[in-house]
Every structure is written in structure tokens, then in C-alpha cells.
Amino acid sequence: MPTEQAAEQGIPHDAWIMICDGRKAMIAHNTGTPANPNFQVSETLRAADNPASHEHGDDRPGRVVQSMSGRRSAVEMTDLHDQEERIFLTEAAQKFTETTLHYHAKAIVLVAPPRALALLRKQLCEAARELVVAEIAKDLTKHPMADIERLLTRA
Numbered sequence: 001m002p003t004e005q006a007a008e009q010g011i012p013h014d015a016w017i018m019i020c021d022g023r024k025a026m027i028a029h030n031t032g033t034p035a036n037p038n039f040q041v042s043e044t045l046r047a048a049d050n051p052a053s054h055e056h057g058d059d060r061p062g063r064v065v066q067s068m069s070g071r072r073s074a075v076e077m078t079d080l081h082d083q084e085e086r087i088f089l090t091e092a093a094q095k096f097t098e099t100t101l102h103y104h105a106k107a108i109v110l111v112a113p114p115r116a117l118a119l120l121r122k123q124l125c126e127a128a129r130e131l132v133v134a135e136i137a138k139d140l141t142k143h144p145m146a147d148i149e150r151l152l153t154r155a
Contacts, residue, residue, distance in 0.1 A: 010034025011152055012133065015107035018096045019148060021116055022085030023047045024141045025092035027099055037149045045095060047088040089116055093123030100128055111136045111152070 010033070011017065017028045017039060025045040032038030066072075100108055108131040110120055117137055121129070140148050 011037050011109055012107045015109055015133065016100045016105045017109045017111065018120065019111040019140055020089065020092055021113055021139050021141045022088060026141065027096055037153060039145055039149055041145065042099065045092050047084065086119060089119045090123050093120050097125050097128045100131065105131055107131055107133045109134045109136070111138060111140055113137065113139045
């Protein structure tokens, strides 16, 4: 399984990079060299407004009444905020897969926080998964591209 150590050699020329979190995803292409990367962003995806879970719905968890004893118990609320992030990451992974297959990518690098990285890994098709040369568990979506290039050069 590719890791951050694989990125120490640099991001290969012509590699496709997915930099994302649960709200923003950037699909970029390295037109530079491993030692001097030049990431060209081909597309930026943004999630729709996603308020905190408590703003999505009811403020109290549901209740269940057992039929035999009549006892009541609380039901855990669905984390709607987390659910929206998962939907966004799934859609972003599908778009990234389409892009990399369309451009016949030779190498793929995934950059995302650990939880998002795990979900992305599952959502990529088998052909795209085989092209992953590095997975970097960092949230870099709020950084300028020049900083991302510098940070990934010495990841």
C-alpha cells in the first residue's frame, strides 16, 4: 500500500493529484518534475452548504417503545453532517476516477485527512487504485497551490 514515504521521491511528472477534505476537492496534474513540481488544477469541486448536524434536523433523538414491555429507549441520531461529507467524497472520487481514466494517468497521488483518505481509497475503481503511488494523510485544501507543491516535495 502506497504511503507518505513513497512521496519522498517526489510526485512523478504527469501524475494526477487529488487534494481534498469533506468540503473541497482539487484535481491537479503535475506538469513539472518530481524535484520541482508544477501542479495545474484542472477542476475544483465544492460541497453544498453543510451546516452542523444539530442544524439539520430535530434537536432530540428519536424514541423506540418495545412492544412487549412498553419500555422506551433513545435512538442515536444520524450524523447528517458526516453523511453529507461522505456523499461529497464519493462524488469527488467518481469525478477523479473519470478524469484519470480519460487522461490515461500513469500515477495517482491522494492527499486528504485520514478519514477522507480511507473513503477515497474505497471509492476508486480497481484500475485507478492500481495507479496510486502515494497516499498522504494531510488536510491541505486551505493552502495555496505553491505551498502544497512545496509541502508535497518534502512529504
